[in-house]
Amino acid sequence: MKIVTFQTLAILSWQVCIGYGQVVSPSTNVTNVAIDLLDGSHILHFLDVVDAFGHVSARNPDNASQFIMSFAIAPALATSQSLVTYEIDNATAVQLTFNTSVTGDAVPSGFLERYIHSQIYNAFPNITGVVHAHTINVISFAAAEVGMRAQMGSAGSVGTLANGTPIFDFDSLPTSILPENAPHNLLIGNEVLGDALADTFQNGSEVVLMKGHGMAIRGTSVRNAVFRAFYTMQNAEVQSTATLLGALALGGQAPVGLPPRVAMDATVTFESDSLLSRAWALWTAQVDQLPLYVNDLRS
Ligand SMILES: *[C@@H]1O[C@H](CO)[C@@H](O)[C@H](O)[C@H]1NC(C)=O
Ligand SMILES: *[C@@H]1O[C@H](CO)[C@@H](O)[C@H](O)[C@H]1NC(C)=O
Ligand SMILES: *[C@@H]1O[C@H](CO)[C@@H](O)[C@H](O)[C@H]1NC(C)=O
Ligand SMILES: *[C@@H]1O[C@H](CO)[C@@H](O)[C@H](O)[C@H]1NC(C)=O
Ligand SMILES: *[C@@H]1O[C@H](CO)[C@@H](O)[C@H](O)[C@H]1NC(C)=O
Ligand SMILES: *[C@@H]1O[C@H](CO)[C@@H](O)[C@H](O)[C@H]1NC(C)=O
Numbered sequence: 001m002k003i004v005t006f007q008t009l010a011i012l013s014w015q016v017c018i019g020y021g022q023v024v025s026p027s028t029n030v031t032n033v034a035i036d037l038l039d040g041s042h043i044l045h046f047l048d049v050v051d052a053f054g055h056v057s058a059r060n061p062d063n064a065s066q067f068i069m070s071f072a073i074a075p076a077l078a079t080s081q082s083l084v085t086y087e088i089d090n091a092t093a094v095q096l097t098f099n100t101s102v103t104g105d106a107v108p109s110g111f112l113e114r115y116i117h118s119q120i121y122n123a124f125p126n127i128t129g130v131v132h133a134h135t136i137n138v139i140s141f142a143a144a145e146v147g148m149r150a151q152m153g154s155a156g157s158v159g160t161l162a163n164g165t166p167i168f169d170f171d172s173l174p175t176s177i178l179p180e181n182a183p184h185n186l187l188i189g190n191e192v193l194g195d196a197l198a199d200t201f202q203n204g205s206e207v208v209l210m211k212g213h214g215m216a217i218r219g220t221s222v223r224n225a226v227f228r229a230f231y232t233m234q235n236a237e238v239q240s241t242a243t244l245l246g247a248l249a250l251g252g253q254a255p256v257g258l259p260p261r262v263a264m265d266a267t268v269t270f271e272s273d274s275l276l277s278r279a280w281a282l283w284t285a286q287v288d289q290l291p292l293y294v295n296d297l298r299s
Contacts (some may be wrong), residue, residue: 024100029061030068034083034097035297036222037068041075042293043283044133049229050075054133054214056229057117058222060085061128067121068097071108080297084110090191091118112189119194120218124201127218129225134214137236142167142211148232148239149257153266155235157228159205160260168200169211186213207232223276231270 026034037058044050057069070082071093083097084107091114093107117130141148147164150156158165170178170186177196178184188194197216200208206228208216215232219225242255258266269275287293 026097027062030097031297033058033061033222034068034080035295037070037083038078038080038295038297039280039284039287040129040131040222040226041070041078042287042295043226044131044229045074045076046283046287046290046293047230047233049131049135049226049233050133054131054135055111055113055117056129056131056222056226057114059088059121059128064125065089066094067117067130069111069114069117072111076292079294084108086110086114086118088118088121091115091194112187115191115194116188116197116216119188119191119198120201120216123195123198124218127220129219129222131217131219131225131229132214133217133229133233135229135233135236137240138209138215138233139213140240141165141236142169142209142213145211146243148207148209148235149255150263150266151235151238151242151255151257152231153258153262154270155231155238156258156263156265156267156270157206158232158235158263159202159207160257160263161202161204165205165207165209166200166202167209167211168197168216170213171211186210220271223280224271227271227276227279 037056040056044054044056052074054075055069057067060066060068065088066085067088068083068085070078071084073082080098085094085097086092087094093104093110096102096107113132116132120127120130145167147167148158149160149164150158173196177192188197197208201218206218210216217225217229217232219228239255246252246254
């Protein structure tokens, strides 16, 4: 039996569409990234990293000046027809990634906070995946003004900075970034706010906590950013529990976390292609069991 893959169909439909001179099907590289983006959206929801809100994006593998992300839709519900190609320059929509005849204003409205993604890609040329999420047990840390430090090998990219992960505090931004008459709604709704968030990243941690709001994660691929987001959530659980246990222990103290050398070496191991692929194989098998999640690029 011959299995016709989506890639084969993409090439066939590309040949058909050239005749019409209208819709250009994405390349194999874009299709592969889009498959990961849809899986990543569904996995983040399945793993409770995101709820109705939150988003994941990828730099366009065919054009480093663009990124791909769904329009404003709950991540669990994203399909290929929700994916939009955006300019990194100004976060405006270029076209639907899988229907290039839908351009500009005809593209459904994007996330108000797409500037989180555009400005992180703009600030860090070799970042190719970004996640933003409102993960509950992560929000507790910025609320208490406690930075997070890596407590286990799989969360090494949380880092070992002395004060922990940097904290972005929307409400204490200068008026040059957040004018008095602008909405104080915590949302990163323009380039200036996006730049301020991107500037908050520090070498040695791939995570910024956003007070009253959530977190931003930068990664070297969609899979890597999703992995980091999940294990940042797990790390929050471990660090909170260890902090409570530390307070209860005789002469107790807060957990110090992993030593820098250990966190660094563990990150190299856990974020290797082989371990990342093992996690991804499990997570895609899990979302495939549930009809809620539809990845129409991988059927
Ligand atoms: C597709 O991606 C691979 C791996 O990153 C790269 O080697 C190749 O040049 C890309 N193909 C195109 C046509 O850009
Ligand atoms: C890459 O993207 C930029 C910004 O959208 C666009 O101006 C440029 O033409 C694109 N390059 C190619 C080769 O498509
Ligand atoms: C957004 O940026 C792109 C790439 O630089 C540019 O071509 C386009 O005109 C800009 N659009 C708006 C609305 O500023
Ligand atoms: C692309 O979008 C146009 C406009 O909404 C629609 O008429 C067309 O059917 C779509 N094409 C595909 C392949 O989905
Ligand atoms: C990212 O870029 C920096 C230089 O800006 C470089 O030192 C680093 O090795 C790059 N990382 C990757 C994964 O390519
Ligand atoms: C962070 O690392 C990058 C690349 O490795 C380097 O260019 C930059 O100067 C570093 N920033 C700080 C504040 O050390």
